[in-house]
Amino acid sequence: MKETATNVYVVGVGGQGAVMATELTSEVALAAGYDVKKGEVHGMSQRGGIIASHARFGKNITSPVIGKGEADYILAFEAVEALRSIEWLKPGGTIIVNEQKIVPPIAHFLKIEYPDNIKEKLEDGKRKVITLNAFEKAVEVGSELLVNTLLLGVLSKLLELPEKTWKEVLTKRFGTKMLELNMKAFEAGRTMKF
Amino acid sequence: MSGAVKGKRREKSEGRVLLSGNEAFARGAYEAGVVLASAYPGTPSSEILLNEAGYKEIIADWAANEKTAFEIGIGSAMAGARTMISMKQPGVSVCLDALLNWSHTGTPGGFVLVACDDPGQHSSQTEDDTRMYAKLARVPCLDPSDSMEAKEFVGEALALSEKFDTLTIVRSTTRVSHSKTIVDLYPRTEYPIKGFERNPNKYVVVPGRAILRETEVIKRLAALKEYVETSPLNQVEWNSKEVGVITSGVAYYHAKHVLPEASFLKLGISFPLPEKMIKDFASKVKRLVVIEETRPFFEEELKIMGIYDFVGMDSFRVQGELDPDIIRAGLKKAGVPMEQPEPTVIKTAEAPPRPPVMCPGCPHRGIFLAFKKLDANVFSDIGCYTLAFAPPINALHTAICMGASIGNAVGMAKVHGTDKPIIAALGDGTFVHSGMTPLYDAVYTQTNITIVILDNRITAMTGGQPAAESGFRANGSPTVVVDLEALVRGIGIKFVKHVDPYDIKACMDVLKEAIAFEGPAVVLTNRPCALMPKKIKDKPYMVIEDKCTGCGVCMSCGCPAIGLSDQVAKKSKKGEKARTIDPTLCTGCSVCAQLCAVHAIELMEK
Ligand SMILES: Cc1ncc(C[n+]2csc(CCOP(=O)(O)OP(=O)(O)O)c2C)c(N)n1
Ligand code: SF4
Ligand code: SF4
Ligand code: SF4
Numbered sequence A: 001m002k003e004t005a006t007n008v009y010v011v012g013v014g015g016q017g018a019v020m021a022t023e024l025t026s027e028v029a030l031a032a033g034y035d036v037k038k039g040e041v042h043g044m045s046q047r048g049g050i051i052a053s054h055a056r057f058g059k060n061i062t063s064p065v066i067g068k069g070e071a072d073y074i075l076a077f078e079a080v081e082a083l084r085s086i087e088w089l090k091p092g093g094t095i096i097v098n099e100q101k102i103v104p105p106i107a108h109f110l111k112i113e114y115p116d117n118i119k120e121k122l123e124d125g126k127r128k129v130i131t132l133n134a135f136e137k138a139v140e141v142g143s144e145l146l147v148n149t150l151l152l153g154v155l156s157k158l159l160e161l162p163e164k165t166w167k168e169v170l171t172k173r174f175g176t177k178m179l180e181l182n183m184k185a186f187e188a189g190r191t192m193k194f
Numbered sequence B: 001m002s003g004a005v006k007g008k009r010r011e012k013s014e015g016r017v018l019l020s021g022n023e024a025f026a027r028g029a030y031e032a033g034v035v036l037a038s039a040y041p042g043t044p045s046s047e048i049l050l051n052e053a054g055y056k057e058i059i060a061d062w063a064a065n066e067k068t069a070f071e072i073g074i075g076s077a078m079a080g081a082r083t084m085i086s087m088k089q090p091g092v093s094v095c096l097d098a099l100l101n102w103s104h105t106g107t108p109g110g111f112v113l114v115a116c117d118d119p120g121q122h123s124s125q126t127e128d129d130t131r132m133y134a135k136l137a138r139v140p141c142l143d144p145s146d147s148m149e150a151k152e153f154v155g156e157a158l159a160l161s162e163k164f165d166t167l168t169i170v171r172s173t174t175r176v177s178h179s180k181t182i183v184d185l186y187p188r189t190e191y192p193i194k195g196f197e198r199n200p201n202k203y204v205v206v207p208g209r210a211i212l213r214e215t216e217v218i219k220r221l222a223a224l225k226e227y228v229e230t231s232p233l234n235q236v237e238w239n240s241k242e243v244g245v246i247t248s249g250v251a252y253y254h255a256k257h258v259l260p261e262a263s264f265l266k267l268g269i270s271f272p273l274p275e276k277m278i279k280d281f282a283s284k285v286k287r288l289v290v291i292e293e294t295r296p297f298f299e300e301e302l303k304i305m306g307i308y309d310f311v312g313m314d315s316f317r318v319q320g321e322l323d324p325d326i327i328r329a330g331l332k333k334a335g336v337p338m339e340q341p342e343p344t345v346i347k348t349a350e351a352p353p354r355p356p357v358m359c360p361g362c363p364h365r366g367i368f369l370a371f372k373k374l375d376a377n378v379f380s381d382i383g384c385y386t387l388a389f390a391p392p393i394n395a396l397h398t399a400i401c402m403g404a405s406i407g408n409a410v411g412m413a414k415v416h417g418t419d420k421p422i423i424a425a426l427g428d429g430t431f432v433h434s435g436m437t438p439l440y441d442a443v444y445t446q447t448n449i450t451i452v453i454l455d456n457r458i459t460a461m462t463g464g465q466p467a468a469e470s471g472f473r474a475n476g477s478p479t480v481v482v483d484l485e486a487l488v489r490g491i492g493i494k495f496v497k498h499v500d501p502y503d504i505k506a507c508m509d510v511l512k513e514a515i516a517f518e519g520p521a522v523v524l525t526n527r528p529c530a531l532m533p534k535k536i537k538d539k540p541y542m543v544i545e546d547k548c549t550g551c552g553v554c555m556s557c558g559c560p561a562i563g564l565s566d567q568v569a570k571k572s573k574k575g576e577k578a579r580t581i582d583p584t585l586c587t588g589c590s591v592c593a594q595l596c597a598v599h600a601i602e603l604m605e606k
Helices: A020-029 A078-090 A105-109 A118-122 A134-141 A144-159 A163-173 A176-190 B023-029 B047-050 B066-077 B089-094 B097-105 B130-137 B147-164 B174-178 B207-228 B251-258 B275-284 B297-305 B324-334 B364-373 B384-390 B404-414 B428-444 B484-491 B504-516 B553-557 B591-595
Strands: A006-013 A033-042 A051-057 A071-076 A089-098 A128-132 B015-020 B036-039 B057-063 B083-088 B110-117 B168-175 B179-185 B234-237 B240-247 B264-268 B269-271 B287-291 B377-380 B424-429 B452-453 B497-499 B521-525 B541-543 B562-568 B577-581 B601-603
Touching: A006 A020, A006 A078, A006 B083, A006 B147, A006 B287, A006 B497, A020 A051, A020 A144, A020 A163, A020 B015, A020 B179, A020 B428, A033 B174, A033 B384, A051 A078, A071 A078, A071 A144, A071 B097, A078 A089, A078 A118, A078 B384, A105 A163, A105 B553, A105 B562, A118 B097, A128 B110, A134 A144, A134 A176, A134 B057, A134 B130, A134 B147, A144 A176, A163 B240, A163 B269, A163 B404, B023 B047, B023 B083, B023 B179, B036 B066, B047 B057, B047 B083, B066 B083, B066 B089, B066 B097, B066 B110, B083 B089, B089 B130, B089 B240, B089 B504, B089 B591, B097 B130, B097 B207, B110 B174, B130 B168, B130 B269, B130 B297, B147 B168, B147 B179, B147 B207, B168 B174, B168 B601, B179 B384, B234 B377, B240 B251, B240 B275, B251 B264, B251 B324, B264 B297, B269 B297, B287 B297, B287 B324, B324 B364, B324 B404, B364 B384, B364 B452, B364 B504, B364 B553, B364 B591, B377 B384, B377 B404, B384 B424, B384 B541, B404 B424, B424 B428, B428 B484, B452 B484, B452 B504, B484 B497, B484 B521, B504 B591, B521 B601, B591 B601
Parallel strands: A006 A071, A071 A089, A089 A128, B036 B057, B036 B083, B083 B110, B110 B168, B240 B264, B240 B287, B377 B424, B424 B452, B452 B521, B497 B521
Antiparallel strands: A006 A051, A033 A051, A033 B179, B015 B179, B234 B264, B541 B577, B541 B601, B562 B577
């Protein structure tokens, strides 16, 4: 078991399932015997605001908040939110970016352009950037509702948590109806090559 | 692992789970035998009552406002039942009168108030500190730092309450309430309800008797000050004596993250403070650091004790939430030695802002556009509709505190402060909370204002809690629906009309009539929230590409379902892009279609 804390920072837009991703990661870490803390501030999320959720696990976790430059992994559900979060990533860390774009409604009004070439903007040579279009991939697997489980699959491959525990937690989480599809999406994410 | 009341626990745990602080407060109420829970919703506190309602042993309901929640709690505690009240910190201001008097009388049944502060104002109008209220009321205040403590401190608070004949406050913060940490579960302990015993000397606060209670409160505070010196909730953790930190709440963990080698005095009770313990700790460490959220409360108390030499709030921040980054920067500035390396922060690019917006199909959107067209001065309130202050709607001009709208409008009208129509606009939730009494003022003085009750049948802003207008209770069971029209007519309003808030023209017509009416007039809207309790999704609208000129007027309603197309609009003069509507987001409310002069937005045919 790893002694030092692993810090997973998940960002997205309200309603995308970013909180569910840290929730499940935390459950898996708990079941694997780690101390865990998970946190985010919610309130405005319902109305299209920003979500940033922190999950930390290890032998002994103190603060529930991941500081800037401390995240080992960032999972970004949305491209602009990846840009906003990048300060949190440590040198040597990995960011997984879902290339899906959700243009802030106010952007048109304030005449702000949605930034392009997000991948290039994130790359600094010191950190690893993984990009994918999880929306398209999820539709391929069976439904657009599977974006978050698919992304979780990608993340899970990088974390030192047992695959078996992931599957147990997912089985507990999803009712029988959605289980098969979610497992398929998780597997698809887990086996993606970058 | 969790620092909760170390070495204290008795029975075997029933399991180990991850709970948010709010879930843990509710679990604490369950385990500690709470019989009645009463609350008023408000982020970050709302999930407490929601979870209490999930335990069949607890009678849990939303109250009309924080003061009635508190007073219902008093009734229950007077019967000797263990009672828990919860609210966000601004709510404590609302119930302060009841709170101060209930401190005076003392409580026969355990009474705990969980108040959630919001440092950083993630979702609050003010950034105040509940510890100040505890000091004012001279009641103990407990300060949990994680979910395990959140749960355990509820039981501790109830025991303190019964032992010292006082209500007890448990103060949470957004991080404690919303973070999930590991909690050990224990079974519930039942406490029999003793029943009401008459005791006018205690419960009737007429001056002659109240003065005797004051003596009791002074004695009680002295006893509490003695108790906190040995309470297991205040813990010293000796480590290196180079740096000693006095802290409480989640700040304890942030500080531990940055200063793992330091010694700590962790205050589980943040009022009253253990003076001897603090002086002893301060005398044994080389550099004393005080790390606290939100106001410099410990700092001022330390100065009263005669301790001046420490690194305090001005090194860390003057407002906002603490986190490890802020603490590290503050310690560095103050020259406090740190052994942990500083993280490397690399920034690469800026991201555009993403403020919250009203949902697609929000019932508030259309009628606020009508206010705008009428160029009314809109005195408003706190709810989802407050978002109408921002671009692109910009049709809301004040929001002071819950229930302020009608009173503000009355005052403005009385001094003829504007020639524009005066509209007071507030939600049904806020009207029930504290809008009825100022409506009485408007009737009593026959002031010429228009009051719009934005009745979306729910308390939406805080996550969709039911209220008197919803027809169901906190546990989901059905109940009567309060008839708002009958209510306002009962207060004496003569002009009452209902309007469909999606229909901008109809809204303007009704509003013009109401504004022309001599005396106060009430307009009630009749569309539910598009999200809660049921998601509304009718046939969506679409932009007919051949007709769209790319003028962008439809976007002035701020609906997030409307976006820019990749195509230049066919009828565009200057090469503007056409607009499109995302059919998965559009609820079919029709508001944008009413704005398009060339009728390019039409109902999507299957
Ligand atoms: C004193 C106080 N208590 C609670 C809150 C939390 N709060 C914010 S808006 C709101 C009520 C919203 O209900 P309503 O007026 O019906 O508007 P809606 O959000 O449904 O549009 C509440 C309870 C607060 N801001 N202040
Ligand atoms: S939650 Fe309901 S009231 Fe609030 S913005 Fe959304 S639709 Fe409007
Ligand atoms: S208002 Fe009508 S014409 Fe103008 S951009 Fe919108 S859809 Fe096109
Ligand atoms: S009809 Fe227009 S304003 Fe209403 S939800 Fe659809 S896109 Fe938004």
